[in-house]
Amino acid sequence: MTLEDILNVPTAASQEDLERDVWDDDNCVSYSPDGKRLLDAENFPSEVTVREGCEVICDDVFAFQDYMAERNIGEEIPLEERSSFLEKIKLPASVTHIGKAAFAECGELLSIKLPAGLLSIGESAFMDCWQLEKITLPAGTRVIGPRAFQGCINLYQIKLNKALEAIGEEAFDDCESLETILVPHGQLNRFLGLLPKELHELIEEL
Numbered sequence: 054m055t056l057e058d059i060l061n062v063p064t065a066a067s068q069e070d071l072e073r074d075v076w077d078d079d080n081c082v083s084y085s086p087d088g089k090r091l092l093d094a095e096n097f098p099s100e101v102t103v104r105e106g107c108e109v110i111c112d113d114v115f116a117f118q119d120y121m122a123e124r125n126i127g128e129e130i131p132l133e134e135r136s137s138f139l140e141k142i143k144l145p146a147s148v149t150h151i152g153k154a155a156f157a158e159c160g161e162l163l164s165i166k167l168p169a170g171l172l173s174i175g176e177s178a179f180m181d182c183w184q185l186e187k188i189t190l191p192a193g194t195r196v197i198g199p200r201a202f203q204g205c206i207n208l209y210q211i212k213l214n215k216a217l218e219a220i221g222e223e224a225f226d227d228c229e230s231l232e233t234i235l236v237p238h239g240q241l242n243r244f245l246g247l248l249p250k251e252l253h254e255l256i257e258e259l
Contacts, residue, residue: 056218059172059196064152066092066111077104097121097138099161105145110155112175115139117158135181136160144168151178153198160184167191174201176221183207190214197224206230215240220247235259
């Protein structure tokens with residue numbers, strides 16, 4: 054699959070899929086009829102095991118939504134209250150794409166093991182996941198979208214991979230605890246080109 058093909062995979066839940074969705078009572082999530090797309094999550098699930106065969110975690114599935122806060126409609130929600138309820142998630146190796154803002158503001162998410170088959174991480178996918186501390190990309194991941202990890206204030210280590218071809222703008226902005234970006238041996242010059250200058254001093258070769 055070319056980089057262009059990867060970037061053009063749709064990650065938004067289609068209206069057709071939503072109208073024919075298949076509900077998973079145990080995990081409070083719904084899938085497309087063929088089981089390849091996780092479409093939505095309801096009832097504030099704190100722990101989710103995604104089914105084998107799922108390929109796409111659709112846009113905004115686990116992201117914080119204003120109705121989750123105990124506030125009146127239209128009332129401003131303080132930053133410290135903007136946190137989704139998801140604490141743990143298990144993703145199967147079949148997942149290839151994580152959509153836009155799929156886990157945005159999941160402030161209770163302590164860690165995540167990215168699946169072996171993952172090709173792309175969408176725009177703002179893990180934005181403001183405050184408690185994440187370490188991220189390791191699987192060997193085949195090729196795209197990190199813009200602002201994918203922006204605002205992950207406790208993220209101190211990122212391990213990148215040899216297959217990575219594109220890192221979007223501001224992917225690691227406001228990661229104020231970031232100490233180390235690990236890159237494969239012999240790939241330093243390539244990653245100096247992929248990462249912004251302000252992060253160059255954090256890069257270490259494995």
